[in-house]
Amino acid sequence: MANPHLDADLAQTVFHDLHVELGAxxxxxxxxxxxxxxxxxVMKEHLHTRTGAGLFDVSHMGQVILRGDNPATALERLVPVSIVPLKEGRQRYALFTNEDGGILDDLMVANRGDHLFLVVNAACKEADVAHMKANLADCEVExxxxxALLALQGPKAEAALAAFVPSAADMVFMDVAVVESDFGELWISRSGYTGEDGYEISVSSDSAVEFARALLAQDGVEPIGLGARDSLRLEAGLCLYGNDIDETTTPVEAALEWAMQKARRTGGEREGGFPGxxxxxxxxxxxxxRRRVGILPEGRAPMRAGTQLFASADATEPMGQVTSGAFGPSIERPMSMGYVAIDHAETGTVIYAEVRGKRxxxxxxxxxxxPSTYKR
Amino acid sequence: MKYTEEHEWLRVEDDVVVVGITEHAAEQLGDVVFVELPDVGTTVSKDDEVVVIESVKAASDILAPIDGEIVEVNEAIVDEPGKVNDDPENDAWFFKIKVEDLGPMDDMMDEAAYKAFIG
Known part of the structure; x- marks a missing residue:
């Protein structure tokens, strides 16, 4: 397939030529x-990931190592998340917040013994690194x-990766490991952003393409693009930074209380001490x-990002807005998430969306x- | 068969014109997940928005290619939007329109011209 207008200013991942070769x-x-x-x-890629395994290039995301005398204690100054008790070999979801309580980025934090390994969003990575360098003078930010970074997701992910790294089969959700392989040192986590069991794997750029080809040659592994990644994560109820969460949404508005452990809350042993x-x-x-909620349209019309939400069919003022909306190939119906006023946030509440002038x-x-299928 | 620059095809069938979108259009749209058709009996003018079609990527409007009255719509593609991808130029027609003046069809592209148009 032709790609006539590739913007010269765009960066490319190490997999670019492979994507083009595969017809992306x-x-x-x-x-x-x-x-x-x-x-x-998009539709078949989505369904394939739920029944076989999907290989995603996520190399645009930022990989950062945080070193210091006590990087966990230091990082807690920037996130409302408990990092100190995170055990070696384990990973946790976290949020950088600002002074107003808004979300600067969401990220993964792994304890790898003498340092923390962070994976941050592509669009935020420069700002995140600057934020850490400015506020974590006691740490080295590398x-x-x-x-490169690959995600291998779906019920056949374990077998595909275990063909090269047998020990990957023994990992459970949110475990991390550094493993020697035929493709050099792999940094593996049993996690992802599709609601499926699977892995994210950091691999040296020198052997990344060879590794991707080896995975694609495994039974049931297909390359999957960003289109399906978006519908997969939405079915899994996961936020897309920039759409569903941003500097104007707080973690509580975003229904991310589960990411903020007791130790950092009022009365906890390391209460507060983070921006906002x-x-x-x-x-x-x-x-x-207001609160981020799931929204299921009664009809077949997708309610997409930006769609205004109303308390009734004739309410004059909107009380919320859709932040992500698409057709869910696995649930075979449209689905959205968005923010609604708190008195309309209870599950089962009927609300109205204005789509092409109709409520x-x-x-x-x-x-x-x-339901997600993580290996617990 | 005649074709428009909006990637619709028109086929005269007895005293009505059957309208749908081309293979090329269906391919560009990607997997179709939602179709909203006009009410039977609606009188439409050329370029009125008559059909809403949504794919996994985005929503698109389909414009009336010619003046006339909608006399039949294809409910099968409302129930199964994926048919638009499977067979856009036959089974997955959109609507039938009763046209007073078929003259504007003379100015539309024939198959060879449409093939040249989409390159």
């Missing part, structure tokens, strides 16, 4: 030229530039005025829309 349609994403879909198409603590701790006690009914729903 390349699009700009967070400053990178990335595959949005392969010849299989941006990893010579490694005053607002976030107050909201943890009293709740916020269409929808129901506030629990997420994930499809």
């Amino acid at each position: 349609k390349m699009v700009p994403f967070a400053g990178y030229s990335m595959p949005v879909q392969y010849p299989l198409g 941006v990893i530039e010579d490694r 603590a005053e607002r976030i701790l107050a909201e943890l006690e009293k709740g916020a005025t 269409l009914p929808a129901t506030v729903a629990d997420m994930p829309f499809r």
